[in-house]
Amino acid sequence: MMKKLSIFLSSFLLLLMIPLPIGAEPDVKCPTVDQLAETSLDDKDDLLEALEKIVPDTYGEGDYGNFYSEWEVKTAKPFPKTVGEEEEEAYYGMAKNFCDEEVANKSWLVKLYFPRWEGKSASALEGQIFLAKSKEKGDWFVWFRYH
Secondary structure, three states: OHHHHHHHHHHHHHHHHOOOOOOOOOOOOOOOHHHEOOOOHHHHHHHHHHHHHHHHHHHOOOOOHHHHOOOEEEEEEEHHHHOOOOOOHHHHHHHHHHHOHHHHHOEEEEEEEOHHHOOOOOOOOEEEEEEEEEOOOOOEEEEEEOO
8 A cells, every 4th residue: 555655755746847838739630549569578579679760750850859859768668567666657557547448458658758958958868758559550640749
């Protein structure tokens, strides 16, 4: 009971530290669970390879695209594997809240680091994207970009 309370409080405190836009709806493109392929940690290399195209497509547009041209993966794991990880489990809660638990359970959290933002913007230094793999096409896609 104490461990669950501790996890809840940690997640709650993390959510308080994550700035949410007030009065704005997040741009979430929830897939349906039947659109999603089953994945496991065995799919991580496939995802990392797909990120070579996904990250530039997701972050490369706009006036600041050059700042996102260099990036490193800090975390890439299925959402259920974030349980018990203080800095990551709150994102799982967000995914379940946005698109329901079934979609979240078939989705991944990828946390990115953008070194060109070092010393320029603390909020742009890291990015978080929620991804899943299409059952029909077999490709990975972003359904939510947090930062």
